[in-house]
Amino acid sequence: MEPSFYDQVYEIVRLIPKGRVTSYGAIAKSLGAGGSSRLVGYAMNNAHGIVPKIPAHRVVNRNGLLTGKFHFSPPGLMQQLLENEGLVIIEDKIQHFKVHFWDPATEL
DNA sequence: TTAATGACCTCCG
DNA sequence: TCGGAGGCCATTA
Numbered sequence: 001m002e003p004s005f006y007d008q009v010y011e012i013v014r015l016i017p018k019g020r021v022t023s024y025g026a027i028a029k030s031l032g033a034g035g036s037s038r039l040v041g042y043a044m045n046n047a048h049g050i051v052p053k054i055p056a057h058r059v060v061n062r063n064g065l066l067t068g069k070f071h072f073s074p075p076g077l078m079q080q081l082l083e084n085e086g087l088v089i090i091e092d093k094i095q096h097f098k099v100h101f102w103d104p105a106t107e108l
Numbered sequence: 109t110t111a112a113t114g115a116c117c118t119c120c121g
Numbered sequence: 122t123c124g125g126a127g128g129c130c131a132t133t134a
Contacts, residue, residue, distance in 0.1 A: 005131055024116055028130090035129040041115040042132070061116065068115025078115095 005033065009043040010050055012104050016058045019085045020102035021094060023062050030105040044068060057081040064097030 008031045016022055024040040033039060040059070047054040048071075057078040061067045069078040069092060079089045088095040 028116085033130070035117080036131065037116045038114055038129070039116090039131050042113080042130095044115050046132085047115095056115075059115080062118095066115090071115055 005031065005036070005039055006043040006046060009040050010047060010054055013044075013047075013054050013056065013059055014052070015104065015108070016055060016102055019087065019100065021058045021060055021064070021082070021087065021097065021100050022102045022104060023060060023064075025062055026101075026103050026105065027059070030103075030108065041068065045071070055081075058085075058102075060094060060097075064094040064101075066092040066094070 009027055012022075012027050012030065025037040027040045028034060028037045044054070044056045044059060047056055056068065057072070059068075066078050066082075066089070069075050072078045079092065082089050082094065087100055094100065
């Protein structure tokens with residue numbers, strides 16, 4: 001099976017350093033997909049059965065809002081994991097998001 | 109092959 | 122400032 005968009009997304013998410021977060025659009029752009037931000041989220045949907053485990057909790061939307069937290073079980077797990085990384089989450093939104101933001105296109 | 113889906117992003121009212 | 126609708130592209134059935 002050739003490396004598909006999904007594999008690219010998985011690899012990028014796994015490269016996210018601890019205590020850092022990124023956005024779907026940033027990942028898509030770094031892959032050269034630009035407008036395929038939805039594909040990143042769609043890939044995360046399949047990431048539940050991917051190994052090694054994908055730190056999807058480090059991937060949020062452009063506003064730093066935990067839009068996909070409801071896909072976790074329990075839904076509060078995503079916030080809990082981010083807080084464990086040293087991040088601050090209030091009302092399902094990452095505080096100082098731009099400070100903890102990790103741009104794969106820049107870091108890589 | 110066509111049609112439908114989606115953990116988003118951006119624009120317009 | 123807040124809310125709603127459309128568009129983007131790859132994967133799956």
